[in-house]
Amino acid sequence: MAVYLNNAATTWPKPEPVARAVYDFMTRAGANLARGAAAKRDIGTMDMVMSCREKLAALFGGHENADPRYVTFASNVTESLNIVLKGFLKPGMRVLTTSMEHNASMRPLRRLETQGVAVTVLQCDAEGVLPLADLRETLENDRYDMMILTHASNVCGTVQDLSGIADICRGYGVPLVLDSAQTAGVLPIDATALNLAALCFTGHKGLFGPQGTGGILWRPDFAEATGWFVEGGTGSYSHLEFHPDKMPDKFEAGTPNLPGIAGLNAALDWLAEEGIGKIHVREHDLAQRLLDGLAKLPGVRFAGRTTMKDRLAVIAVNFEGSDNGILASELVDRAGIETRPGLHCAPTAHRTLGTSPHGALRLSPGYFNTEADIDLCLETLAGILKIPAK
Ligand SMILES: Cc1ncc(COP(=O)(O)O)c(C=O)c1O
Structure with missing residues (x-):
């Protein structure tokens, strides 16, 4: 699944x-x-x-x-x-x-x-x-x-x-x-x-x-x-x-x-x-959980801000020493987790955020995700990066 x-x-x-x-x-x-x-x-x-x-x-x-x-x-x-x-x-x-x-x-x-x-x-x-x-x-x-x-x-x-x-x-x-x-x-x-x-x-x-x-x-x-x-x-x-x-x-x-x-x-x-408001709150909460978990992984570098202030449930990260494309395919292979690496059809945005030319791993939870999905993603990432999940 x-x-x-x-x-x-x-x-x-x-x-x-x-x-x-x-x-x-x-x-x-x-x-x-x-x-x-x-x-x-x-x-x-x-x-x-x-x-x-x-x-x-x-x-x-x-x-x-x-x-x-x-x-x-x-x-x-x-x-x-x-x-x-x-x-x-x-x-x-x-x-x-x-x-x-x-x-x-x-x-x-x-x-x-x-x-x-x-x-x-x-x-x-x-x-x-x-x-x-x-x-x-x-x-x-x-x-x-x-x-x-x-x-x-x-x-x-x-x-x-x-x-x-x-x-x-x-x-x-x-x-x-x-x-x-x-x-x-x-x-x-x-x-x-x-x-x-x-x-x-x-x-x-x-x-x-x-x-x-x-x-x-x-x-x-x-x-x-x-x-x-x-x-x-x-x-x-x-x-x-x-x-x-x-x-x-x-x-x-x-x-x-x-x-x-x-x-x-x-x-x-x-x-x-x-209700648009209810959907937004749910997505925001899932993204906050993801953001908090990502922040604990060593070597993490966020593209853009590190908080959920004035932000949608769209998070782009890199990990020192890891290629974001390889991370994305490992997430799929190990746990069926679908994300999007690379430049996201927005090369000037990546230049602005300092993530050009390699881009970033983008994680964007939605209304139908669960907390378990977020936790699985964090654990799988920790496993790929070979560090114990906290
Ligand atoms: C900010 C922004 N503009 C334009 C598009 C293009 O959307 P579509 O492929 O539906 O035309 C996207 C899609 O990712 C987007 O995020």
Whole structure:
């Protein structure tokens, strides 16, 4: 039986109702979206997709009546970030980001840089925190057209001061785009109160939905200012040979991942019932236990902070004299413990944390782990490092 400590990659297992909703959609309910004859199954599919949009708008938009048309479905947060960055930024524009970003933003930004977009990367400190004074000073000295920020590090779990950053961006009139890959469904985010231009999310991590789901919650004026690059059938405005600029169709050409959306819809119900706060407290407690145990192992070096303050249940470590890749494969071989070594698609974050080029062993407990899982991981690590577990 696997002991899964890789929830920062994707949460696992998914709750039963999520898997059941995907199965049910694929075997019974699944019509295409807006591409039928208004049969009962066509209407059921439309209702399901609309209900999922409404739940996402309410979850991220700060209130029950947030406009569901401004939710765009995408395959994952990577696609969402590409839609926003490549749709909004034009040659001559200037974009600000941090040294803790995932390649999901960094790679599109580097591509845009070759096309004439100026990219400024603000250096975070050794715990992965963006100093607010540096942000303020940068915005005081130069004009920027957008800031793109990872809410929490996928390497070391550090959570940025989002409201502080959002206040500064608002003060300088800079649209703030959020990569919420690690925090959507984990921490409350009110995009309306924060005045986010776009909140990009993935469905398969803290939201507990299927892989292949994700999307964007837009601020309406920012959606209007953003261009689109995928064009085709939408099941609407079929008399037009040009792609419609109406939301939500503007950014959603082609048949969406409907089984995935059915699963995400069920996941949002499950999350609401279980309670985001309760899930977060449980994950936090498991991570604290892990952190305390790791700190007792000799030769341990944490990447980022050594406490659970403003941090998710994501911990990256190295042990003096040990290769993190070998540790990860030993954990699997000896006790079926699944983690993730290496650079975690975030090379600049590892440079910031001082763990480049070899990366670190990332351990990310989740809601379905037990204390016994954490203890087994600590004992197994102690055995690999050939020291008695304390
Ligand atoms: C901070 C961050 N951004 C982006 C991504 C990319 O997520 P996805 O593969 O779901 O697009 C991840 C995934 O690990 C992440 O942690």
